[in-house]
Amino acid sequence: MIRIGVDAMGGDLGLDATIAASLNIVKDFKDVEIVLYGKEEEIRPRLTSTERIEIVNCPKVLDMGEHDPVKAIRKDRFEASLCVLMNDAKAKKIDACITSGPTQCVVVAAHLLIRRLPQVERIALCPIIPNLDGHPRLLLDVGANVELRPEHISLLAQFASVVAREVLGYKEPKVGLLNIGAEEGKGRPVDKETYEVLKNNPLIKFYGNVEPNEVLNSPTEIIITDGFTGNVCMKTMEGTAKAMAKMLKEEIKASLGGMIGYLFMKKNLKRFAKRMDSKEIGGAMILGIGTPVVKAHGNSDSYAFYNAIKQGINMVKNDVIGHVLASLPSEEKDNGSN
Amino acid sequence: MIRIGVDAMGGDLGLDATIAASLNIVKDFKDVEIVLYGKEEEIRPRLTSTERIEIVNCPKVLDMGEHDPVKAIRKDRFEASLCVLMNDAKAKKIDACITSGPTQCVVVAAHLLIRRLPQVERIALCPIIPNLDGHPRLLLDVGANVELRPEHISLLAQFASVVAREVLGYKEPKVGLLNIGAEEGKGRPVDKETYEVLKNNPLIKFYGNVEPNEVLNSPTEIIITDGFTGNVCMKTMEGTAKAMAKMLKEEIKASLGGMIGYLFMKKNLKRFAKRMDSKEIGGAMILGIGTPVVKAHGNSDSYAFYNAIKQGINMVKNDVIGHVLASLPSEEKDNGSN
Numbered sequence: 001m002i003r004i005g006v007d008a009m010g011g012d013l014g015l016d017a018t019i020a021a022s023l024n025i026v027k028d029f030k031d032v033e034i035v036l037y038g039k040e041e042e043i044r045p046r047l048t049s050t051e052r053i054e055i056v057n058c059p060k061v062l063d064m065g066e067h068d069p070v071k072a073i074r075k076d077r078f079e080a081s082l083c084v085l086m087n088d089a090k091a092k093k094i095d096a097c098i099t100s101g102p103t104q105c106v107v108v109a110a111h112l113l114i115r116r117l118p119q120v121e122r123i124a125l126c127p128i129i130p131n132l133d134g135h136p137r138l139l140l141d142v143g144a145n146v147e148l149r150p151e152h153i154s155l156l157a158q159f160a161s162v163v164a165r166e167v168l169g170y171k172e173p174k175v176g177l178l179n180i181g182a183e184e185g186k187g188r189p190v191d192k193e194t195y196e197v198l199k200n201n202p203l204i205k206f207y208g209n210v211e212p213n214e215v216l217n218s219p220t221e222i223i224i225t226d227g228f229t230g231n232v233c234m235k236t237m238e239g240t241a242k243a244m245a246k247m248l249k250e251e252i253k254a255s256l257g258g259m260i261g262y263l264f265m266k267k268n269l270k271r272f273a274k275r276m277d278s279k280e281i282g283g284a285m286i287l288g289i290g291t292p293v294v295k296a297h298g299n300s301d302s303y304a305f306y307n308a309i310k311q312g313i314n315m316v317k318n319d320v321i322g323h324v325l326a327s328l329p330s331e332e333k334d335n336g337s338n
Numbered sequence: 339m340i341r342i343g344v345d346a347m348g349g350d351l352g353l354d355a356t357i358a359a360s361l362n363i364v365k366d367f368k369d370v371e372i373v374l375y376g377k378e379e380e381i382r383p384r385l386t387s388t389e390r391i392e393i394v395n396c397p398k399v400l401d402m403g404e405h406d407p408v409k410a411i412r413k414d415r416f417e418a419s420l421c422v423l424m425n426d427a428k429a430k431k432i433d434a435c436i437t438s439g440p441t442q443c444v445v446v447a448a449h450l451l452i453r454r455l456p457q458v459e460r461i462a463l464c465p466i467i468p469n470l471d472g473h474p475r476l477l478l479d480v481g482a483n484v485e486l487r488p489e490h491i492s493l494l495a496q497f498a499s500v501v502a503r504e505v506l507g508y509k510e511p512k513v514g515l516l517n518i519g520a521e522e523g524k525g526r527p528v529d530k531e532t533y534e535v536l537k538n539n540p541l542i543k544f545y546g547n548v549e550p551n552e553v554l555n556s557p558t559e560i561i562i563t564d565g566f567t568g569n570v571c572m573k574t575m576e577g578t579a580k581a582m583a584k585m586l587k588e589e590i591k592a593s594l595g596g597m598i599g600y601l602f603m604k605k606n607l608k609r610f611a612k613r614m615d616s617k618e619i620g621g622a623m624i625l626g627i628g629t630p631v632v633k634a635h636g637n638s639d640s641y642a643f644y645n646a647i648k649q650g651i652n653m654v655k656n657d658v659i660g661h662v663l664a665s666l667p668s669e670e671k672d673n674g675s676n
Contacts, residue, residue: 067521132581143518146526180481180569183405188484188566212570213577228526231518232550232567236574239551243470244582244614251610258606265590265599272589276582 001033001052002316003094004309008038009061009081011100012299018100019046020302025309026052032313035094037081058084062105069108077113082106086113089291096312098283100296100305107144110289117321119328122152123288125227125295126160127234128168128311130276132217138164138173139215139223140287143231150194153177153224157204159287159324160222166318167311168221176210176220178229184208190226198224203327212236241276283308285315292316339371339390340654341432342647346376347399347419349438350637356438357384358640363647364390370651373432375419396422400443407446415451420444424451427629434650436621438634438643445482448627455659457666460490461626462565463633464498465572466506466649468614470555476502476511477553477561478625481569488532491515491562495542497625497662498560504656505649506559514548514558516567522546528564536562541665550574579614621646623653630654 004025008018015038022034026049033052036043040057047053058081062072077083082101086109089097097114099106107125116123124141131137138160141148148156157175164173177195179187184195186209198206207220212233215223225233252258262269283296292315296308315321342363346356353376360372364387371390374381378395385391396419400410415421420439424447427435435452437444445463454461462479469475476498479486486494495513502511515533517525522533524547536544545558550571553561563571590596600607621634621642630653634646653659 212573216581235550243554261603
């Protein structure tokens with residue numbers, strides 16, 4: 001039996017999304033148990049079934065407006081739903097953590113409470129992003145670290161390669177370095193150095209540079225960079241997609257012809273929206289942690305959250321952490337504190 | 339009379355775009371003369387009028403595939419159209435340069451041949467980008483430098499503020515620092531430092547950080563960052579827009595309903611495309627050079643190139659360089675070599 005821990009209180013929709021998703025998961029996956037972390041008096045009345053669903057009562061919720069996640073987590077370490085969830089992951093009471101809490105809190109909590117794998121010096125936030133050919137890609141780091149040394153990027157590329165194989169089913173995933181030019185020798189000094197290190201890493205299949213205008217049409221299954229650059233790239237994608245969708249709506253509404261046309265191509269436009277929709281694609285993974293952690297989008301509805309739980313189940317079933325550990329050097333580089 | 343120098347040979351469409359645009363410009367602007375730089379035997383037969391149009395014969399064209407622009411420019415310094423154009427700008431024979439040649443060649447040629455303003459230590463590539471509210475914005479640096487120190491960014495922010503006032507007509511343009519969080523204290527060490535320097539520059543109106551998901555819906559008229567980050571942001575925007583347009587086309591074509599709907603909303607979709615189209619918006623400016631230089635998109639047609647020339651005319655008429663010089667410290671920081 002796989003035990004998935006769910007932060008019931010996280011996300012904009014809170015319990016409405018997380019409980020409906022959890023109920024659907026236990027219905028669809030007979031080998032999965034869900035452990036809900038949150039306020040029992042709010043959760044209990046909403047549960048239409050308790051088959052393979054447990055509640056761990058947590059009296060607090062991490063303050064979303066908290067500017068200092070480290071302080072917030074230290075303060076509510078044994079009381080906030082996200083913290084108790086991650087403590088239980090550290091104690092191996094559950095096999096994976098799913099939350100749609102605020103990104104920085106999730107990254108810091110995973111780091112402080114579950115801790116890094118001892119062989120991994122930096123963790124990374126790694127969303128699954130859509131691609132023109134219909135096959136999803138991995139983009140990392142989109143913000144767990146603002147800066148990464150070439151050795152860190154190289155190790156994270158190994159980690160992502162395992163995820164791309166075991167979770168996305170790519171046989172020989174290629175790694176591309178996000179850079180401002182296609183040729184070797186492009187970018188900042190750190191990018192040139194990273195290129196060299198990736199090229200010489202026998203445990204990954206390095207493709208070379210991938211330019212940001214290829215990010216949704218990538219020749220590689222994995223696109224890797226430091227957390228600042230990855231965050232800029234991901235947010236620019238989100239903002240551009242949102243702005244374009246808004247412009248399209250405005251122009252369609254601007255005339256009768258547009259409105260009539262809309263009636264004819266409603267289904268087509270829905271399929272179009274679906275292709276760019278993060279709900280379809282799953283959550284961002286935190287790589288480098290000893291337990292699979294999936295961070296669903298903050299505005300996840302029950303469908304999006306269901307997909308994020310499914311992604312966590314996949315990571316457990318395919319033993320992503322075990323495969324990563326097998327691919328890493330066995331000696332411990334440090335004791336896991338950072 | 340304003341004299342605009344045009345690299346007749348640059349761009350994917352070459353003479354077909356540049357000559358048609360130049361003929362239209364002299365028709366529409368009676369106070370403008372165009373000087374065409376390129377192969378006279380190819381230009382001459384295409385000129386339907388020579389009123390206020392001159393040709394400066396240049397036997398060579400810079401090799402577009404050239405991986406080392408510095409070498410290419412040094413080799414053909416007195417023969418390639420782009421080089422002769424910029425030499426004439428340096429010699430004050432023309433008031434502005436317009437080209438759709440390859441970006442890196444244009445940046446390097448402007449730097450080597452026209453040279454920086456003595457008070458400006460770094461130049462920047464600054465495109466005009468669209469915005470949801472219909473009012474264009476300035477984004478810089480998108481790739482003239484891979485790294486920029488906070489002092490450089492601050493000086494370039496002054497430069498961009500003058501351009502936003504004099505060319506785009508904003509009375510009090512606000513400057514936003516492109517960063518991965520809205521609050522002060524976000525980003526890499528260099529971004530935090532830049533925030534401080536911008537905040538303390540009395541010659542600009544600093545707004546604070548602007549996140550990349552706001553880039554097409556910006557609260558500021560100017561968005562500034564280093565050339566690596568700006569290049570990633572701009573290329574991600576381009577790639578996302580292109581991928582979305584492709585997905586939209588695919589979905590519309592996928593059914594009869596979509597095709598019928600398309601007939602009804604053809605005009606609406608055209609207006610939509612126009613709002614994101616770089617042809618409508620003009621070229622990227624190279625800021626920090628002693629002469630206005632506008633780099634049109636490589637795939638510019640005559641309409642896009644016409645707009646780029648118009649932008650150059652605006653920069654001359656509104657004396658952008660003069661206004662910048664007036665806002666800069668008067669002592670020369672160095673002799674203009676870099």
